[in-house]
Amino acid sequence: MTNTMTLQALAQDDRLDPAKAAVEITAVNKWYGEFHVLRDINLTVRRGERIVICGPSGSGKSTMIRCINRLEQHQSGTIVVDGIELSNDLKKIDDVRREVGMVFQHFNLFPHLTILQNCMLAPIWVRKMPESEAKELAMHFLEKVRIPDQAHKFPGQLSGGQQQRVAIARSLCMKPRLMLFDEPTSALDPEMIKEVLDTMIELAEEGMTMLCVTHEMGFAQAVADRVIFMDQGQIIEQNEPKAFFSAPQSERTRTFLGQILGH
Numbered sequence: 001m002t003n004t005m006t007l008q009a010l011a012q013d014d015r016l017d018p019a020k021a022a023v024e025i026t027a028v029n030k031w032y033g034e035f036h037v038l039r040d041i042n043l044t045v046r047r048g049e050r051i052v053i054c055g056p057s058g059s060g061k062s063t064m065i066r067c068i069n070r071l072e073q074h075q076s077g078t079i080v081v082d083g084i085e086l087s088n089d090l091k092k093i094d095d096v097r098r099e100v101g102m103v104f105q106h107f108n109l110f111p112h113l114t115i116l117q118n119c120m121l122a123p124i125w126v127r128k129m130p131e132s133e134a135k136e137l138a139m140h141f142l143e144k145v146r147i148p149d150q151a152h153k154f155p156g157q158l159s160g161g162q163q164q165r166v167a168i169a170r171s172l173c174m175k176p177r178l179m180l181f182d183e184p185t186s187a188l189d190p191e192m193i194k195e196v197l198d199t200m201i202e203l204a205e206e207g208m209t210m211l212c213v214t215h216e217m218g219f220a221q222a223v224a225d226r227v228i229f230m231d232q233g234q235i236i237e238q239n240e241p242k243a244f245f246s247a248p249q250s251e252r253t254r255t256f257l258g259q260i261l262g263h
């Protein structure tokens with residue numbers, strides 16, 4: 001392929017267009033039985049955008065981000081991820097999940113597999129990558145999260161912070177276009193929080209599109225383009241971090257920030 005052809009192909013691939021949305025959530029509602037957990041959610045995430053979501057326990061933060069890779073199903077409205085609308089079409093769900101990495105509060109590593117095997121699993125089984133290539137890729141990302149020396153250990157032999165960095169490396173091995181984080185540091189001892197946040201900051205600096213549920217407000221101030229506050233299933237308020245923290249508009253946001261920032 002000539003250079004011109006490559007450029008043409010790139011220009012035609014609208015998935016590389018930064019003006020296009022990474023995620024478009026429109027008028028989404030969700031119920032758990034009678035309980036209305038998401039109420040008329042509208043949210044557009046631009047490519048490369050870094051969003052922090054905060055709000056009280058039970059406000060629907062996890063539910064909202066889990067809807068983006070269909071770990072939860074919404075009942076009305078539309079969710080479009082990288083141009084693919086989520087519906088009951090299993091092929092489309094697979095396509096979306098291939099592009100979306102998720103890191104949970106609990107690391108969810110396979111305890112009977114080594115760190116390296118944990119990272120190689122999805123590239124081999126989902127991307128059909130040859131084993132040698134998957135291994136090279138896994139080592140690349142383990143180096144990136146600064147634990148290549150742990151590759152042959154089992155998850156139980158690592159600290160919480162190290163396990164969470166493995167979980168991030170494992171996600172990155174799938175070369176996701178979007179990363180979802182659900183309170184990735186809240187199960188960690190304080191001394192391990194920083195090493196995980198540092199890994200996430202590096203990822204943000206490289207331009208990864210990120211939606212991150214966290215109450216680490218220092219992280220939000222350092223890397224978020226936008227902070228979103230949710231309460232009772234609704235997006236109450238959103239703003240760039242400086243304005244969000246210095247001049248919250250809603251009383252509920254002020255009360256919440258007062259509680260978590262301790263003033």
Ligand SMILES: Nc1ncnc2c1ncn2[C@@H]1O[C@H](COP(=O)(O)OP(=O)(O)OP(=O)(O)O)[C@@H](O)[C@H]1O
Pocket residue numbers: 032035037055056057058059060061062063064
């Ligand atoms: N599978 C479920 N079935 C029924 N109710 C659920 C289910 N999952 C969550 N809920 C309820 O939905 C509400 C929102 O839950 P969600 O986990 O999204 O909140 P959250 O904002 O992530 O809270 P936290 O900060 O505690 O993680 C809560 O009241 C919760 O009890």
Ligand SMILES: [Mg+2]
Pocket residue numbers: 061062063182
């Ligand atoms: Mg949650």
